[in-house]
Amino acid sequence: MKRIVIDARELRTSTGRYMERLLHYLQEIDRKHEYIVLLKPEDIASWNPEHANFSKHVCPHKEFGFSEQVGFKKQLDGLRPDLVHFGMVQQPIWYRGRVVTTVHDLTTMRFSNPVKNTAIYTFKQQVYKYVVWRAAHKSAALITPSQFVADDVVRFTGVRPDKITVTNEAADAITVRAQPVKQLAEQKFLLYIGRPMTHKNLERLIEAFASLRAAHPKLILVLAGRKDANYERIEDNAYVNGVKNLLFAGFVSEGQLRWLYEHCEAYVFPSLSEGFGLPGLEAMRHGAPVVSSNATCLPEIYGDAAHYFDPTDVPAMADAINEVLTDKHLRASLVKKGQDQVEKYSWRQMAEQTLEVYKKALNEE
Numbered sequence: 001m002k003r004i005v006i007d008a009r010e011l012r013t014s015t016g017r018y019m020e021r022l023l024h025y026l027q028e029i030d031r032k033h034e035y036i037v038l039l040k041p042e043d044i045a046s047w048n049p050e051h052a053n054f055s056k057h058v059c060p061h062k063e064f065g066f067s068e069q070v071g072f073k074k075q076l077d078g079l080r081p082d083l084v085h086f087g088m089v090q091q092p093i094w095y096r097g098r099v100v101t102t103v104h105d106l107t108t109m110r111f112s113n114p115v116k117n118t119a120i121y122t123f124k125q126q127v128y129k130y131v132v133w134r135a136a137h138k139s140a141a142l143i144t145p146s147q148f149v150a151d152d153v154v155r156f157t158g159v160r161p162d163k164i165t166v167t168n169e170a171a172d173a174i175t176v177r178a179q180p181v182k183q184l185a186e187q188k189f190l191l192y193i194g195r196p197m198t199h200k201n202l203e204r205l206i207e208a209f210a211s212l213r214a215a216h217p218k219l220i221l222v223l224a225g226r227k228d229a230n231y232e233r234i235e236d237n238a239y240v241n242g243v244k245n246l247l248f249a250g251f252v253s254e255g256q257l258r259w260l261y262e263h264c265e266a267y268v269f270p271s272l273s274e275g276f277g278l279p280g281l282e283a284m285r286h287g288a289p290v291v292s293s294n295a296t297c298l299p300e301i302y303g304d305a306a307h308y309f310d311p312t313d314v315p316a317m318a319d320a321i322n323e324v325l326t327d328k329h330l331r332a333s334l335v336k337k338g339q340d341q342v343e344k345y346s347w348r349q350m351a352e353q354t355l356e357v358y359k360k361a362l363n364e365e
Helices: 016-029 066-079 118-138 147-157 202-212 229-240 254-263 278-285 298-305 314-326 328-342 347-361
Strands: 003-007 034-039 054-058 083-086 099-102 141-144 164-166 189-193 220-224 246-250 266-269 290-293 306-309
Touching: 003 016, 003 066, 016 054, 016 347, 083 347, 099 118, 099 347, 118 147, 141 147, 141 347, 147 164, 164 347, 189 202, 189 254, 202 220, 202 229, 202 314, 220 254, 229 246, 254 278, 266 278, 266 314, 278 290, 278 298, 278 328, 290 298, 290 314, 298 306, 298 328, 306 314, 306 328, 314 328
Parallel strands: 003 034, 003 083, 034 054, 083 099, 099 141, 141 164, 189 220, 189 266, 220 246, 266 290, 290 306
Antiparallel strands: none
């Protein structure tokens, strides 16, 4: 029985849904290999294996630190795996064992973070670029969530395209009971859910929304996601610019998120760069029409089930949103196409494809 170590340190982060679903379905489909799942100390109690060929170990080594390069490498060497799957690019770059790496996107190396020290952040970006390049070349295989990211990795690193397997993610329905957000009862609102990083393009979304209010004075824009320094910066700027009817909702529960998806006039995704665009698919799953940026992977993932705009063109963004608000036939079409689109994606299929990557890397085919 060959031993596969899975680096799941990102399990409870914003990208952790991918890893959580991968582990869930691998346990359903594979009894042949031994799996060791590495988790952060604070996550070790919240995930438990369901089958005897899976076990969990604490990994105390944080991403992008000296400990990751030295301590984590030592831990991996001690485990003596036949294969390590790094669920993110961050990894001990001098680890010499057989490796598969998932590259979710290359966004981090292209956009700044306004709340970070510019010099330090720029230096870290350069380090990140090297880690990406090194990981791409030393890995036996690479996994990406979209063809756009696969092509992007090839352009940046120069690796062969046949080294990369695209394993699309998927959108599950939220099964907990919908929980109304009281201040939005009986209100019409647009929704964005996610982080407020620079590439999410929220400043332009707010500007487009401000222009929409002339025709829709009671419309509300809801920006949901855990409050941080970037959200505070965006909220302060909106206040200074006098933009009304904004609701910075902060963290929302699964029940509240379901209710928001089910009751919004449209889900708006203004992003400049994505690796897959999972929130838009989740919105489609719950019957929301999606108005989306046409950047990077989003047209690939959403197909004809979204109404697109150029994310750098604020009037075009406002016009696209307005068309969905005012055209009932367009809205109904987007809802129907969205529900069809989400059925094209499957977490189980993603896990099956990943297992095939493991087998190939282990020379089992």
